[in-house]
Amino acid sequence: MRLAFSLLCFLSFCAYADEARFVMDLPLVIDEFEVGAVTVGLKGMNLMFVDGASFVRVVENHLEPAFLAAILAESDEGGDISVEGFEKAGLGIDFNQATLKVAIRPTEAQRKLKSVSSARRSTAFAADSLANISAYMNYNINQGYVHQSGLSEKGAQPLRGFLDGALNFGFLGPVTLEWAAVYDEEEEVSWARDETRLIIDDQSNAIRYAFGDVSYQSGEFQGAPNLLGMSIERLYQTLQPFNNITATGQQTFTVDKASRVEVFVNGILQSTQRLTPGRYNLSDFSFAEGLNDIELLVTDDLGRVEKISYSLFLDSSLLKRGISEFSLNAGYRRQEGFQQKIAYDFDRPAASGFYRYGITNNLTAGVQIQGEQDLKIYGIETLVGTPIGTFGVTASSSESETSGRASAGAARWKTALPDSGSIRAVSVQFASIFNERNYMSLGQDDPNSTYRYQHQARVSGALPGDVFIGLAVRKAQAHQHRGADEKGVSISLSRRFRWFTSNVFIDHVESDEDETSIFAGISVPLGNGRQLRGRYDRLRKTTGLNYSDFPVNVVGDWSGSAEIVRVTQNEEEHRASGSLSYTANRFVAGATHDYAQEGFFEGETEERTLLEFSGAFVITDGHAALSRPVYDAFVLVTRHQTLSDTKILVNETLAGPTAIANNFGSAVIPSISSYRKQEISWRADNLPSGYDLGNTNHHVVATYKSGSHFTAGSGANVVAIGTVASAANMALKAGIVRPTDGRDFPDRQTFTNRNGRFVVQKLEPGTYEIDFGSGRKAQFSIPADQVGYMDLGTIIQDDEQ
The missing domain is CATH 2.60.40.10 (Immunoglobulins)
Known part of the structure; x- marks a missing residue:
């Protein structure tokens, strides 16, 4: 205040001193909020000009780029913008002599569109708490035994198993070598290698590089045979799982005063944020596929509430503007067949790729290319978002030395209809697919498309009474000598009642032989991961009853299932099967028993038992432990030496701890998902009196198949x-x-x-x-x-x- 008063006195004095001219920095205000300081020229007590460079620096995040360029076009040779220049460009500007602040008054159209993102937004969590070197090796051993059989010899079957693992070079970044091997006692060479590859992830750009035995994504009409070579792919869902790259259409809202804005998506509160005045749109919220109901509650500082409601249509294939997806792959094709050993045909180099780009939020386009020595395939695709749904077209052409040139294409449309009373969540889809007889894709040695034309339409939604229904019709024209023309119609119904859920599926096909299949099922949840299910299948003539107790991935968990089935398709047959699995701290053991008999306790019998035992050995920065099998990344929690007689319970749930550090070694959480932020916590069982355990809650963001290490307790206890x-x-x-x-x-x-x-x-x-x-x-x-x-x-x- 003293500075402002001094400046005001100084300016007042200057106003009488022959209208002195001078330059100084003053605050710039938009909607009563100071957004920065700009350099201005004053004459007496009047604003003469604003320095263009300082003006751009302050307002570039508040004004539309095109409008800002129009303002800068009014600059003089020295880069200053006069008051008249602002007025000519259409921007109101004032100088408040009492507060010594410069204020501009942009209209709604002149403001830059801002984005309101979910509070959970994360383009890419930075990897945290990772080891410099980590590795794991899973093992799985299974032993079969035939009690009775008309197909196999009785007694113990050949021992089988597999190993797989990964070596993560954390000190190099997200670099991982993964491998696998299989064992079959019956084979002449018992051990055989399985897929091995080096993975390098560029998480910030969502790009994965793979070298070795590679599998990859493909576009419509593209084949994807396994290759020995390299792959470069942009994988947003894998490397940036919380980054929403899907376009949602353009829908904006305006905040006139500083307000608290609550964002509801399909009735669920997803974010509460305080916004300054301006134009906004929504991004990175958890939108569902199809039509989404958006509701905004805008509460200003006076308590006035404004409700804004609208709908957004989401198509998961429609990319945001400027977002691209691609897959580029090259190598030698794997030999076909079911042999145990992996082998490649080094006389058949092949390449495959596609590229998709969001030109606008409502237009995505892409190209496809594949080929090998005697086959070339090209394709294009276009996806357009409109108020009545999304339209997509794909066209592809193949040229083979043996089969000549042929084409294929598809046209698709899908939309979601607004709710009408008690009818809701209605979606409509249509597809028309065309394949010439000789069209080939990579991985095919000969053309094998069955149908020349296929037309499909489907509508689904929720009816009154919480009945979900799906209706579909289809028609297909077959290539001569490859099949028969076909027409079909199907209906599916499901409803959840208080104690159970029922579903029915009916499908009628008219072809060489007309056929109607009916499937009916009922499931009864029993609580705590248990379920009872009954089913009837008219086509396969089976009736069955199944009880399941699903695993919950905690130490000491028992899970299993039991099923009885009656089959009358050819001859009457009865089957019974059961499984039991135990999840220990450092291994998983299980047994499965299958029994089948023709007739009703008469005729030929088939009876088999399979025993399975699996676990893992993990190491991270010199700390090693035994564990249950690791499926992606893992976390190892060791005990400090001062807790050598104390159990550490890690990630404890109502059903029990996920892992335990005890006298047999450190605790290992084997089910960490890479590139997702996950919480790790522990508590001590019978902690020494007064022991300060320190921080027991941590988070980890793991890279692909990496290991992390924490220590429970410390010497400073x-x-x-x-x-x-x-x-x-x-x-x-x-x-x-x-x-x-x-x-x-x-x-x-x-x-x-x-x-x-x-x-x-x-x-x-x-x-x-x-x-x-x-x-x-x-x-x-x-x-x-x-x-x-x-x-x-x-x-x-x-x-x-």
């Missing part, structure tokens, strides 16, 4: 309690605790109460002094085997006056 004895008044004195034995240990703070009593947390064994200032210090020691609470008793203060 002692809580020391004592009393300072001194003639001086020690009431409420602050002190600094520091080691005196030369250790690198952080200082701790403490203070005394009125009686000179103090508490110091997170100390480790050693000698210390408490410095109360003015040369007053007290000495104490903590023995090497001390954990938890320690009563120091009365310590003598040395007064160094």
Whole structure:
């Protein structure tokens, strides 16, 4: 205020001093909010010009680029914009002599469109808590036994199993070597390698590089045979799983005053944010496929509430403007067949790729290319979003030395209809597909398309009474000698009742032989992951009843299933099967038993048992442990030596802990998903009295098949309690605790109460002094085997006056 008053006095003086001219920096205001400082020229008490460079720096995030360019076009040779220049460009500007602030008044159309993102938005979580080197090796052993069979010899079957694992080079970034091998006692060469590849992830750009045995994405009409070579792909869902790259159409809203904005998507509150005045759209929220109901509650500082409602249509194939997806792959084709050994045809190099780009939020286009020595395939695709739905067209052409040139194409349309009373979530889809007889895709040795034309239409939605219905019709014209023409219609119905869910599917096909199939099912949830299901299949003439207890991935969990089935398709047959699995801390063991008999307890019998045992060995930065099988990344939690007799329960749930660190080794969480932020927590069972466990809640963002390491507890676990004895008044004195034995240990703070009593947390064994200032210090020691609470008793203060 003093500065503003001084400047005001100075300007007032200058106004009478021959209308002096001068340049200074003043705040720029938009909608009563200061957005930065601009350099201005004043003459007396009047605004003459604004420096263009400083103006752009402050307002580039607030004004439309085209409008800002029009303002800059009014600059003079020195880069200054006069008041008349602003007015000519259409922007109102004022100088408040009382507050010494410059204000501009952009219209809604002149404001830059801003984006309101979900509070959970994360383009790419940075990897955290990763080891420099980590690795795991899974093992799986299964032993079969035939009790009775008309097809196989009785007795123990050949032992089979597999190994797979990964070596992650964390010090290089997201670099992983993954491998696998299979074992079959029956084969002449028992061991055989499976797929092996080097994976390098560029998470910031969502690109994955793979070298070795590669599999990859493909577009419509493209084949994707496995290759020995390299692959470069943009994988948003894998590397940036929380980044929404799907276009949602353009829908904006305006906030006139600073307000709190609550965003509801399909009735669920997804974000609460405070927004300044301006134009906004929504991005990175959890929109569902199809039509989404959006509701905004805008509450200003006076408590006035405005409700804004509209709908957004989401098509998962329609990319945002400027977003691209691609897959580029080259190598040698794997030999076809079911042999155990992986082999490649080094006389058949092949390449495959596609590229898709969001030209606008409503237009996505792409190209496709594939080929090998005697086959070339080209394709294009276009996807257009309109108010009545999304239209997509794909066209492809193949040219083969043996089969000549042929083409294929598809046209698709899908839309979602707004809710009407109790009819809701209605979606409509249509597709028409064309294949010439000799069209080939990569991976085919001969043309094999069955149908020349296929037309399909489907509508689905929810009816009154929470009945979900789906209706579909289709018609197909077959190539001569490859099949028969076909027409079909199907209907599906499902409804959830209070205690159970039922579903029915009916499909009628008219072809060489007319056929009607009916499937009916009912499922009854029993709680705690258990379910009872019954089914009837008219086509396969089966009736069955199944009980399942699904695994919950905690230590000590038992899961399994039991099923009985009656089949009357050819001859009457009865089947019974059961499985049982136990999830231990460091392995998973299971057994499956299958029984089948012709007739009703008569005729030929088939009876088999399979025993399975699996686990893993993991290592991260020199710490090793046994574990259940690892499926992606893992976290290892070790105990500090001061907790050698204490169990550490990791990620505990109502059903039990996910892993336990005990006398058999560290705890391992084997089910961490890469590139997703996940919480890790632990607690100690029978923690020593007074032991300071420290921070027990952490988060980890793992890279692909990486390992992370945490330590539960530390040497700094002692809580020391004592009393300072001194003639001086020690009431409420602050002190600094520091080691005196030369250790690198952080200082701790403490203070005394009125009686000179103090508490110091997170100390480790050693000698210390408490410095109360003015040369007053007290000495104490903590023995090497001390954990938890320690009563120091009365310590003598040395007064160094």
